Amino acid sequence: MTTQPDNLSRQDTAAAWVFILPAIAGLLSFVLLPFALALLLSFTNLRLGSPLPTEFMGWTQYQRIFTDTAFLRALGNNTLFALTVVPLQTVLALLLATLVNRPLRGMIAFRSLFFMPVVFPLSLVSVVWILMFAPGPQGTINSLLEFVTLGAWQPRDFLHDTFWALPAITLTSIWQGVGFQMVILLAALQSIPAELYEAAKVDGASGRQQFLHITLPQLRNALIFVVLVTTILAFRLFDQVQIMTQGGPQHATTTVMYEAVNAAFAGQQVARGAAMTVVFFTIVLLITLLQRYVLKHEKAIE
Amino acid sequence: MNHRRVLNSVLVYSLLPGMSLIFLIPVWMMLAGSFKADDLVLQHAGSLQGYFPASMSMQNYQDVFDRVPFLRYLLNSMLITSTIVIAGALVNSLAGYALARLRWPGRDWILLVIIALMIIPLEAIAVPLFYEVTLLGWRDTYLVQIVPFIANAFSIYLFYTFFLGLPREFEEAARIDGAGSWRIFFNIVAPNAKPVYAAVAILTFLTQWGSFLWPLMVTHSEEVRPLPLGIAAFYTLPPLQWGDIFAFGVMMVSPVLLVFIVFQRWFVAGVATTGVKG
Amino acid sequence: MARVVFNNVSKRFDDGTLALQHFSLSIQNGEMVVLVGPSGCGKSTVLRLLAGLEEVTAGEISINNRIVNHATPQQRNVAMVFQNYALYPHMSIRRNLEFPLRMAHIPMPAIREKVTAIADMLNLSELLERKPKQLSGGQRQRVAMGRALVRDPSVFLLDEPLSNLDAKLRAQIRADIAQLQKRLHKTTLYVTHDQVEAMTLGDRVAVMNAGSIQQVGTPDELYRQPHNIFVAKFIGNPGMNIIPSKVLNTGNEGVDLAIGTQVIRLSALSQPDDETIRKHIDREVHVGIRPEAFSILPEQNSVEIRIKTVAVEFLGHESLIYFNLREAGDSCPDIPLIARIAGKLEQPHGGDEMFYINPDSVYLFDRNGDIIR
Numbered sequence: 001m002t003t004q005p006d007n008l009s010r011q012d013t014a015a016a017w018v019f020i021l022p023a024i025a026g027l028l029s030f031v032l033l034p035f036a037l038a039l040l041l042s043f044t045n046l047r048l049g050s051p052l053p054t055e056f057m058g059w060t061q062y063q064r065i066f067t068d069t070a071f072l073r074a075l076g077n078n079t080l081f082a083l084t085v086v087p088l089q090t091v092l093a094l095l096l097a098t099l100v101n102r103p104l105r106g107m108i109a110f111r112s113l114f115f116m117p118v119v120f121p122l123s124l125v126s127v128v129w130i131l132m133f134a135p136g137p138q139g140t141i142n143s144l145l146e147f148v149t150l151g152a153w154q155p156r157d158f159l160h161d162t163f164w165a166l167p168a169i170t171l172t173s174i175w176q177g178v179g180f181q182m183v184i185l186l187a188a189l190q191s192i193p194a195e196l197y198e199a200a201k202v203d204g205a206s207g208r209q210q211f212l213h214i215t216l217p218q219l220r221n222a223l224i225f226v227v228l229v230t231t232i233l234a235f236r237l238f239d240q241v242q243i244m245t246q247g248g249p250q251h252a253t254t255t256v257m258y259e260a261v262n263a264a265f266a267g268q269q270v271a272r273g274a275a276m277t278v279v280f281f282t283i284v285l286l287i288t289l290l291q292r293y294v295l296k297h298e299k300a301i302e
Numbered sequence: 303m304n305h306r307r308v309l310n311s312v313l314v315y316s317l318l319p320g321m322s323l324i325f326l327i328p329v330w331m332m333l334a335g336s337f338k339a340d341d342l343v344l345q346h347a348g349s350l351q352g353y354f355p356a357s358m359s360m361q362n363y364q365d366v367f368d369r370v371p372f373l374r375y376l377l378n379s380m381l382i383t384s385t386i387v388i389a390g391a392l393v394n395s396l397a398g399y400a401l402a403r404l405r406w407p408g409r410d411w412i413l414l415v416i417i418a419l420m421i422i423p424l425e426a427i428a429v430p431l432f433y434e435v436t437l438l439g440w441r442d443t444y445l446v447q448i449v450p451f452i453a454n455a456f457s458i459y460l461f462y463t464f465f466l467g468l469p470r471e472f473e474e475a476a477r478i479d480g481a482g483s484w485r486i487f488f489n490i491v492a493p494n495a496k497p498v499y500a501a502v503a504i505l506t507f508l509t510q511w512g513s514f515l516w517p518l519m520v521t522h523s524e525e526v527r528p529l530p531l532g533i534a535a536f537y538t539l540p541p542l543q544w545g546d547i548f549a550f551g552v553m554m555v556s557p558v559l560l561v562f563i564v565f566q567r568w569f570v571a572g573v574a575t576t577g578v579k580g
Numbered sequence: 581m582a583r584v585v586f587n588n589v590s591k592r593f594d595d596g597t598l599a600l601q602h603f604s605l606s607i608q609n610g611e612m613v614v615l616v617g618p619s620g621c622g623k624s625t626v627l628r629l630l631a632g633l634e635e636v637t638a639g640e641i642s643i644n645n646r647i648v649n650h651a652t653p654q655q656r657n658v659a660m661v662f663q664n665y666a667l668y669p670h671m672s673i674r675r676n677l678e679f680p681l682r683m684a685h686i687p688m689p690a691i692r693e694k695v696t697a698i699a700d701m702l703n704l705s706e707l708l709e710r711k712p713k714q715l716s717g718g719q720r721q722r723v724a725m726g727r728a729l730v731r732d733p734s735v736f737l738l739d740e741p742l743s744n745l746d747a748k749l750r751a752q753i754r755a756d757i758a759q760l761q762k763r764l765h766k767t768t769l770y771v772t773h774d775q776v777e778a779m780t781l782g783d784r785v786a787v788m789n790a791g792s793i794q795q796v797g798t799p800d801e802l803y804r805q806p807h808n809i810f811v812a813k814f815i816g817n818p819g820m821n822i823i824p825s826k827v828l829n830t831g832n833e834g835v836d837l838a839i840g841t842q843v844i845r846l847s848a849l850s851q852p853d854d855e856t857i858r859k860h861i862d863r864e865v866h867v868g869i870r871p872e873a874f875s876i877l878p879e880q881n882s883v884e885i886r887i888k889t890v891a892v893e894f895l896g897h898e899s900l901i902y903f904n905l906r907e908a909g910d911s912c913p914d915i916p917l918i919a920r921i922a923g924k925l926e927q928p929h930g931g932d933e934m935f936y937i938n939p940d941s942v943y944l945f946d947r948n949g950d951i952i953r
Contacts, residue, residue, distance in 0.1 A: 032419065121555075124555060180573055239514045243537065264429040264433075277426050472668060474633050478659065
């Protein structure tokens with residue numbers, strides 16, 4: 001049987017190209033091209049406004065940034081930030097989701113309240129939390145800790161403290177972002193069929209057993225997704241740092257993106273910034289591949 | 303069993319208000335602070351006075367307008383965000399439809415590329431994009447804040463999955479009734495895709511309204527800068543006046559909060575769709 | 581008014597599945613042909629090819645002697661009623677009915693006139709301003725019919741139009757469709773998986789399986805003269821019982837059929853020298869007996885078979901008896917069989933009984949499933 005040219009798909013093809021062209025043009029020029037450019041530029045010495053000719057430099061930029069203490073510190077900070085934010089925020093999101101996932105009046109109000117910071121721009125949240133972390137005994141967090149510890153707490157300047165600055169940013173970020181994850185987990189919770197719980201109750205499972213053997217396994221995909229998104233967000237950390245600490249004190253809160261933007265923007269070292277964003281993308285890619293692998297692996301087990 | 307249930311409710315009802323307080327305090331502090339004299343804000347930050355001001359004044363709000371072009375920031379933010387949301391909804395839904403429904407050579411291949419592009423965040427390309435728009439001479443314009451963000455791989459993917467799930471019969475009925483692809487899309491498909499348009503619009507809005515990194519890199523004049531840069535600049539503008547900063551914050555967030563309260567069901571549904579692909 | 585011809589049509593989908601091969605069928609002007617078959621047999625593909633929603637891979641489709649292989653649905657002037665009606669959810673009933681006319685650029689006054697006429701005919705006038713969601717299943721079905729009929733198509737296509745209705749409404753609307761079709765005299769292709777719909781509606785019925793036609797004929801022909809086992813089992817409710825068997829040579833007296841250890845004597849009645857049967861002597865064949873061919877009392881010329889009742893379903897006017905053949909030594913071959921007996925069956929003893937059949941109502945199929953007699 002020979003395939004004749006199909007008139008229907010010819011019509012479709014014409015329409016399809018018109019439909020998809022604007023999107024393709026946009027993605028090509030503002031995602032794919034810069035992405036290729038990032039790879040390319042990272043092997044050069046391009047500086048904006050520099051009189052020197054642009055040259056191919058091989059791995060020099062990468063060698064430079066991986067021997068730069070500030071950048072290494074940034075990588076470490078991002079990792080530390082991810083390692084604290086991801087578990088804390090996920091557990092808190094799960095807790096909040098289970099709390100508001102009750103058919104009681106008023107739960108919608110609580111849900112809205114927990115979600116509310118998500119509609120706050122991070123820049124505003126950062127500024128508000130600068131005051132929360134105000135130094136001296138009259139700062140909100142300081143006085144709260146003083147109250148809780150019955151006066152044993154010594155007030156400190158969180159955002160200018162090499163130890164406390166990153167935890168302060170962590171707390172700010174969780175406060176702003178946890179509602180997003182809560183909503184995703186809440187949707188997953190509500191899509192668990194009620195029959196599963198009824199069957200478990202009939203089988204005599206306690207509330208805790210139901211949570212362990214029904215809720216958690218049913219939430220698995222949503223949880224993996226939340227962990228992935230939160231991890232990637234943790235490596236994208238920038239706004240809070242820029243506004244609250246400018247990476248300081250002594251690089252205690254600098255991040256990969258902060259270093260990259262600083263290199264490209266303040267120092268006009270586009271090539272150096274590009275190399276840093278390539279490193280950043282590699283991390284994001286690895287995290288994504290890891291999630292895909294975990295999902296596939298778990299499916300294979302089933 | 304009954305005993306445990308009581309314990310459980312006690313736990314729930316004590317946890318909820320505790321949690322609520324954590325979410326409420328910073329917002330309330332901002333609101334209360336915006337009505338207080340500047341020097342009192344910091345002074346009262348750690349005491350109950352900070353949250354229940356004895357006297358209220360609108361002076362801070364007046365100050366904001368005197369010290370910075372707040373309305374300019376607001377209009378810029380609204381113009382940039384709404385253009386991206388509207389143009390994005392159109393461009394990305396058309397693309398999602400072509401991928402989900404039309405038959406054309408290269409479709410599977412392009413779908414694959416778009417799914418791959420989803421994992422590239424703005425940050426990963428910010429520096430070369432900055433270089434690119436510099437070459438284009440777009441820096442410090444509205445254009446540079448709008449055009450790169452209209453086409454969005456994730457939005458396309460959301461539209462694509464929604465259209466896949468839409469019953470094909472509506473479109474086939476329309477085709478038999480004599481409608482062409484454009485008419486089918488605008489008269490039959492789009493009116494039945496309101497949930498996904500809402501979800502994409504809200505997600506786009508949330509990312510763009512708070513956008514900070516990109517405008518920080520590519521703009522420097524107040525004429526085109528959006529609100530998030532406004533508050534950051536205002537915070538660093540001496541003298542440090544916390545009352546003014548909070549008044550700025552309240553004005554910055556209240557229109558969005560109002561929209562959120564009215565459409566909160568849509569916001570929650572929109573955000574929930576992002577998890578569906580997981 | 582139109583005559584539809586499928587000439588040796590094949591359809592292979594992009595993913596490589598062959599949905600239809602060498603399909604030929606003609607539908608006369610004003611005739612209602614029902615395509616019936618199990619799901620996945622290709623019957624919907626036939627409909628979609630005729631509608632212009634898919635294109636043929638090979639062969640020709642013509643409407644009124646004009647080949648329409650590459651014509652758009654509108655150029656073909658076909659209309660279709662979908663299984664789930666596919667009423668545009670965001671449009672009022674009026675807008676739904678107007679839509680095909682608007683697409684054809686008919687002037688507004690004419691559109692109004694036609695919509696009013698069709699609404700009157702189908703009793704939809706009261707519902708015109710409502711949205712599809714506000715209508716009952718039966719009403720939606722009528723709107724779907726109306727939207728298909730409003731532009732006076734030359735060919736009318738129905739894709740399982742009754743499957744979303746409850747049993748009672750289905751019977752009623754089935755009658756309505758039959759009446760409407762007679763009155764409007766439209767060339768109609770009707771697709772269903774339900775043989776009852778096929779038998780009651782079709783001027784002719786085409787039974788399909790695995791992408792090709794098994795038999796085309798009037799309902800009566802399909803019931804009385806099935807061409808093969810598939811048609812025999814598909815038509816009838818329940819379908820024909822099929823039992824593996826062997827044709828025995830009994831010498832001069834003609835042929836007997838061995839079913840398990842039992843022997844059915846066809847020789848007593850049928851022409852003993854019937855060559856078509858004798859060709860199969862000592863070969864494996866299939867015996868076909870319709871459930872309604874069994875009786876519990878011997879009649880003139882009837883032969884007996886020993887059976888073991890498994891279960892009885894009493895339906896009021898008749899009983900369905902599920903049974904096996906009873907073998908010598910009490911072992912039952914595992915072939916579930918069904919008999920339909922009028923009235924209520926008394927079942928006095930432990931399941932061992934006799935059934936009687938008229939040898940004339942016994943069908944014979946060869947090893948490939950094609951009819952012998």
